[in-house]
């Protein structure tokens with residue numbers, strides 16, 4: 001099968017074998033095709049051909065293609081309802097792609113849901129039947145696995161853990177509402193917290209490293225990680241705050257779903273590592289009602305940047 005991880009800046013296509021081994025990787029830039037669906041679909045088809053060629057195969061040897069979409073899909077997964085970074089609205093992307101690939105079977109899934117699926121089959125949740133994944137980066141996304149299957153929900157939107165209310169009225173979310181987990185705990189919230197306190201005169205190693213006071217909000221996960229490792233008090237507090245909010249969400253999710261485990265991943269979690277998981281778990285445990293569920297494992301994602309590609313391949317395999 002071919003897995004395709006589609007984003008606002010690049011598309012990555014790869015041939016993946018039955019054991020989940022990636023046989024080829026083909027990358028192309030997508031930014032210039034925002035708002036030009038037909039051209040971007042052509043590029044995706046070209047990337048599939050590229051990945052197949054790089055694996056020294058013919059398209060006829062491919063059983064199905066799975067594509068991870070950075071946006072919302074309808075319940076049938078035929079239609080992309082909205083993908084803001086691509087400028088797509090109500091696009092019948094599944095048929096359009098199949099047409100461009102000699103009628104090959106194409107399956108679409110949300111990109112973050114694909115990553116959760118990959119973690120549940122090939123990563124940190126391998127062998128589990130129920131799992132929640134939360135990815136903390138520029139935004140916060142997630143996915144829910146129950147009975148060994150990715151849950152899509154009644155209308156196709158299940159798994160949007162980033163938009164659960166954690167602190168009513170506090171923090172403006174990318175979706176326009178307030179108090180959502182994403183607004184409180186994603187990387188922009190961490191850097192905004194640091195920027196706020198720098199403005200109040202608090203010292204941090206993150207100022208004077210070429211970032212300057214007004215640039216603190218543009219810090220990367222790597223910058224924040226380096227500061228935490230150095231023992232920077234403000235950076236540490238900012239990350240701890242993010243981890244605690246994510247932990248509160250974990251506690252609520254355990255009460256609601258009682259999964260076998262919770263997997264935390266994404267740029268910020270990957271950068272900080274075990275310390276982030278420990279802070280999240282510490283915040284989660286007191287809120288877990290069932291004594292039996294008290295020690296529900298909260299573990300690190302294993303697949304890193306490959307999760308999207310592997311998840312797309314698994315989605316293809318399900319076809």
Ligand SMILES: [Zn+2]
Nearest residue numbers: 163173175180
């Ligand atoms: Zn939101």
